[in-house]
Amino acid sequence: MARLVVVSNRVPVPKARGTAAGGLAVALKDLLTPGAMWFGWSGRLTANPSPQPAIVEARGVTYATVDLTPDAYRGFYVGFANGALWPLLHFRLGLMHFRREDYEGYLSVNQSFAASLAPMLQGDDTVWAHDYHLIPFARLLRKQGFGGRLGFFLHVPFVPPSMIEAMPVARELVADLCAYDLVGFQTEEHARDFRDCAQRMLGATVEGEWIRLAGRRVRAFADPIGIDAQAFAQDAARAEGDKEVLRVAESLSSRALAIGVDRLDYSKGLPHRFEAFGRLIEKHPEHKRRIHFLQICPRSREEVDEYRKLRTELDRLAGRINGRFSEFDWTPLRYSTRGAPRSTLAGLYRLGRIGVVTPLRDGMNLVAKEFVAAQSDEDPGVLVLSQFAGAAQDLTEALIVNPFDPDAIADAMHVALTMPLSERQERHAVLKEKVLRTTAEAYCRRFIDALEAPAVARAA
Template sequence: MTRLVVVSNRVPLPSERGAKAGGLAVALADALRPGSLWFGWSGRRTSHDTRRTHVQRSDGITYATIDLTDAEYDGFYVNFSNGALWPLLHFRLGLLDFNADDYKEYCSVNRRYAAALKALLQPDDVIWVHDYHLIPLGAELRALGVENRIGFFLHTPFVPPAVFQALPRATELLTALCAYDIVGFHTPTYCKAFLDCVTECLGIRTGTDGRFSFRSRTVQAIADPIGIDAKSFAAKAEAVARGKDAAALRESLNGRALAIGVDRLDYSKGLPNRFIAIGRLLANHPEDRRQISFLQIAARSREEQHAYQRLRRELDRIAGETNGRYSEFDWTPLRYMTNAVKRDTLAGFFRIARMAVVTPLRDGMNLVAKEYVAAQDPEDPGVLILSRFAGAAEEMTAALLVNPFDADEIAEAMHRALTMSLQERVERWKTLYGVVATNTAERFCNVFMSYLARSDTVAQRPVLLRAI
């Protein structure tokens, strides 16, 4: 029987379920069956290379992990993955910090992943690799003689050739992506950007179906939007909204409308512009003062990098200025916290929120937008304000779409959400929920696995537009 092997940079171990489980663990719950293997980094760092693979099993699933040395963590993860690839893939070339030694470490760690994984593989395994940390992994496995079906899914945006080629070694990374049988993206826009890069950088003509041949291998690029279990999340939100945490939050509002933002503390999330927008709302619409309380939850991340340290200082400053200008003795307009909140608790908060402000400058998908919609009371739903540059915007067109770089536009959308009629809120929510309930996590897994399981593709000679 064919076994699914999932590979990600960080493996969510069984002990990390619940509060610590990330979006990937939730999204892949429908794909992982007893007998599956999940492989990747343990999250531990060591002073020296042990070359040991740790194995544990839970509910029939095997979790295999390796540790990284401090040098590997710095070069592979902090410096290249998050210091070069992350800003590149989010269109932030001014923050791109490339160092050739970090790139070598990135490739070396991928080579190490491949060697450790190969020892665990069975001949009929299908392998599903996730995200930008592991772009070269497929090529490294092929170099070791692995001929299994291997798919790759990118959870960030992908950029057009003019941006992609700003990265030194870009062609090497693009060539590595072509070692996969399936390359998946959240949206048709990202998929097209990848295919445009293949054409412009590698000189390969691609088919209208996203298929092309490279070095005797047929590659299929697909758009496959990630989702959530909408019905389950809705039921959880309804139950948790009656719990003590939601009750405490509701009591603290003193009858005011709750606006909520939930993000990782990251420069791609547009948080400074969002904070400025709150001040603009209060300045431009004095009638909205004391009518709204904004709760921003921004869990800390990647605190080793200077860009994130600068972001946190900037947010502290804007939040302080906004609250200093507009707060009254019994009302604070902006509540800002950097501690993580459990997903179950957030579900209840989403249900009682009159609006969610999801305004990343760029985002691969953004599941918070989908969770907020799923959590709403169908009889009295809130309003989703969504960046037009989030992947979710290509599906969720019934949201109030805004330019996240325009604080005044965000402020006007917030005012509109506060004053929107119940009828319009219900109509917009019904359309949005239809999308969220259709493009679920289960559908995401089934679509990708249906492509990955196919073996009927026949490699053809590539059509060259120019020599490479």
């Protein structure tokens, strides 16, 4: 079997005492068997980075990382990846800031990644690149002489031609994605939008999932990511004894808990969610003093202006809601920008009567699946889920809402709070079966099997 080489923006290098596993590390753990390699940025900024990757071996897996200069980081990561691509791919054109020099910095970092990795590759390696930071990577790695299989998975949404055309380098981005042998998306809608872009912008021929362009074929397909739901359910049950979880449970004083867990990001619909909770108490006063809403949203990308503005807005909304509705012994909205260990989150989800997952756009949103997995079968909570999260394509037994409508979210929360136990159990049983079936392991195996299939050939 060919060696697997994973390439991503950041590499979670294991530390001596263990390291907190991010979403991608958790998803790929079954593929990272002895002999595999993971390559990418170390997370360090240095004035004179070495072109030679730093190597760490752990459990038979090679972790190879390179440093970036501060200027490279600003252009590649802050400027183009998160200042232009992220808002574009989340349908927020008004927040897209394109600067030609940032795009050049983005290409330069991808070029340095390709140049650093190429000498380490073997001819029969299978290379799997991840996410919007690495769109040009395949083309640049090919220029270094690599002839093996190259796959790419986009963890965030993709947009239709009418929207991506607002990006001045849209044609180059679509053409670069076509340099891969296989491109995976979270939903069929995103895959179809990409195929439409290749056809409309590049003149490619599309036949089902296949794109034919310039004597090559590339397959664009949907491969929804999942979680290890069985393990997460076990973590949630064990975490009932976690000190943090016990403190939250005691503080509820038998009140219901609505919970949201998101990175602090404008794509997550947090202001709409806060407003919805205020509307719930206003429209349905019978829930006053009978529910707490806990929103956990760790800070991120604080060097980007929009993220700082978002935090200020959430501070204002939380203060307004609590100032209007709180009483001496009841603060309705709890809002924390501190992160929490994955095991603690599992226990907090299990406490939740309502899981509120209402992003304005999301590739998948694994919080929705984690909330379902964490619930007890005997007395499960209810998932309120945005129609624009990729998870909504499968988790149809959730209460599906338009995240731009605070009143619709409030009404769904009211339905969740008043739903009979029998209906909660019926919905949960179907959702849990789906989450157990669409696992992280199944996601990885589908992608690698498709990438290594004989039909995936670069020659048409």
